Amino acid sequence: NAGVTQTPKFQVLKTGQSMTLQCAQDMNHEYMSWYRQDPGMGLRLIHYSVGAGITDQGEVPNGYNVSRSTTEDFPLRLLSAAPSQTSVYFCASSLGRASNEKLFFGSGTQLSVL
Amino acid sequence: KQEVTQIPAALSVPEGENLVLNCSFTDSAIYNLQWFRQDPGKGLTSLLLIQSSQREQTSGRLNASLDKSSGRSTLYIAASQPGDSATYLCAVGNDYKLSFGAGTTVTVRA
Numbered sequence: 001n002a003g004v005t006q007t008p009k010f011q012v013l014k015t016g017q018s019m020t021l022q023c024a025q026d027m028n029h030e031y032m033s034w035y036r037q038d039p040g041m042g043l044r045l046i047h048y049s050v051g052a053g054i055t056d057q058g059e060v061p062n063g064y065n066v067s068r069s070t071t072e073d074f075p076l077r078l079l080s081a082a083p084s085q086t087s088v089y090f091c092a093s094s095l096g097r098a099s100n101e102k103l104f105f106g107s108g109t110q111l112s113v114l
Numbered sequence: 115k116q117e118v119t120q121i122p123a124a125l126s127v128p129e130g131e132n133l134v135l136n137c138s139f140t141d142s143a144i145y146n147l148q149w150f151r152q153d154p155g156k157g158l159t160s161l162l163l164i165q166s167s168q169r170e171q172t173s174g175r176l177n178a179s180l181d182k183s184s185g186r187s188t189l190y191i192a193a194s195q196p197g198d199s200a201t202y203l204c205a206v207g208n209d210y211k212l213s214f215g216a217g218t219t220v221t222v223r224a
Contacts, residue, residue, distance in 0.1 A: 041216055042118060043212075100207070105159070107157045108155075
């Protein structure tokens with residue numbers, strides 16, 4: 001009963017490095033999304049996808065890329081890491097529209113950019 | 115732009131007391147409102163989802179109300195227990211996007 005799986009759990013990067021955060025779900029959910037959580041702030045939407053091959057920007061998309069080649073996977077790519085991207089990243093999925101269905105979250109990736 | 119506010123940021127109560135958590139939002143054109151629980155170092159777990167046409171939703175000791183016209187929701191937790199200690203976040207849904215509050219961190223003292 002895996003649900004939403006994120007890897008890695010922790011990552012340290014140097015400024016300018018690139019990396020991919022992985023997210024996979026086994027619930028056949030159409031909707032997947034990436035959020036970042038910073039201290040004292042609510043979660044902010046980075047990118048989302050309503051199905052394979054379809055992605056769209058959220059509130060804070062700059063510096064991040066996504067793709068959705070399968071229903072199960074939704075990786076988040078940091079193109080050139082900056083200290084401002086130090087945060088906890090969460091992947092979430094739901095059966096349909098996030099506004100109509102309960103959202104299921106992964107356990108998060110804590111990213112530090114030095 | 116939707117703004118979601120949760121006050122207070124932190125709350126400490128003795129075991130057995132009822133908890134009242136508040137959430138307010140600026141744009142009443144929402145599809146639904148969800149309450150989540152987050153334990154330290156963990157992801158979020160959805161507790162209750164209230165559709166925009168509903169006034170409240172209940173699950174066990176939890177009851178959430180929604181007043182769209184005033185832009186408010188309240189989460190009630192009856193007879194609090196130490197295991198209820200966590201951060202509680204509300205989020206309002208517009209189409210494919212959720213806007214989150216910063217959360218209320220609850221400590222229930224044994």
